[in-house]
């Protein structure tokens with residue numbers, strides 16, 4: 487298979503979503519069309535302190551090839567230590583730095599979006615990753631500014647740090663997850679740098695992805711929230727189709743469920759409830775279905791119920 491990270495054609499990337507894009511979801515979107523998957527954000531400090539929980543979050547599905555691991559931090563020594571640990575893991579192609587997380591606790595430490603206010607530290611961290619990493623690529627995921635848009639300046643400094651490619655969420659930190667995504671700003675960034683740029687923010691359909699690619703001239707799109715509850719969006723993007731049959735949706739949901747049980751054991755059934763809430767949105771008898779699954783914890787009974795509820799026979803009857 488050709489390497490999507492040469493960006494010969496636009497690539498489709500699953501955005502990191504802490505608490506959602508774990509191994510089971512990533513493995514499903516990968517199987518059905520994503521070109522690149524990214525781990526949930528890992529704290530460089532937690533990695534440097536050998537947190538078992540954080541180590542678990544590095545694990546990937548064999549399908550995830552290429553695979554990117556995202557780290558967050560504000561301290562050069564912690565970032566170096568984290569990268570040295572990642573160097574000991576096989577199967578990681580990209581180390582990505584988080585330059586966008588708006589969570590107050592993260593920003594207070596100067597990490598995530600906090601780096602948008604301190605571009606010297608941002609560059610020092612990126613150069614440290616580049617110099618320390620034995621992986622093929624270094625990337626960054628940025629917002630377009632902290633309080634207001636200075637995306638071009640930030641992106642140029644990222645490029646100047648030796649980063650291989652860049653993902654841009656077209657909101658400032660102040661815009662959180664609600665402000666309108668500024669695709670013009672992403673387009674200006676793309677025009678200003680020569681590394682590949684991946685556009686991100688509110689892309690939720692094949693048409694929207696085509697619009698954003700045309701408007702920004704970017705080298706790929708990254709999709710987060712739309713993939714939760716509709717991981718088949720990557721199938722739609724890959725195949726250029728809008729319609730996804732209920733049979734395919736059912737196959738994807740069951741595959742996701744089976745992966746949850748494989749990875750988390752019986753607890754996977756309970757943990758899958760929140761995904762089922764998203765999957766059942768707009769479907770027949772959704773509130774009854776949610777009530778039922780909220781009471782279920784037996785993995786086999788739950789699987790049978792999922793198979794039945796999402797069957798074309800039931801949904802289309």
Ligand SMILES: Cc1cc2nc3c(=O)[nH]c(=O)nc-3n(C[C@H](O)[C@H](O)[C@H](O)COP(=O)(O)O)c2cc1C
Nearest residue numbers: 501502503504526527627655687688689709710711
């Ligand atoms: C629940 C949640 C968790 C997120 N976790 C991360 C993260 O770990 N790392 C990161 O870079 N961005 C994270 N983001 C931001 C997304 O990757 C993405 O930039 C943002 O949601 C906009 O894209 P979307 O509209 O396609 O979701 C998170 C967003 C949400 C809603």
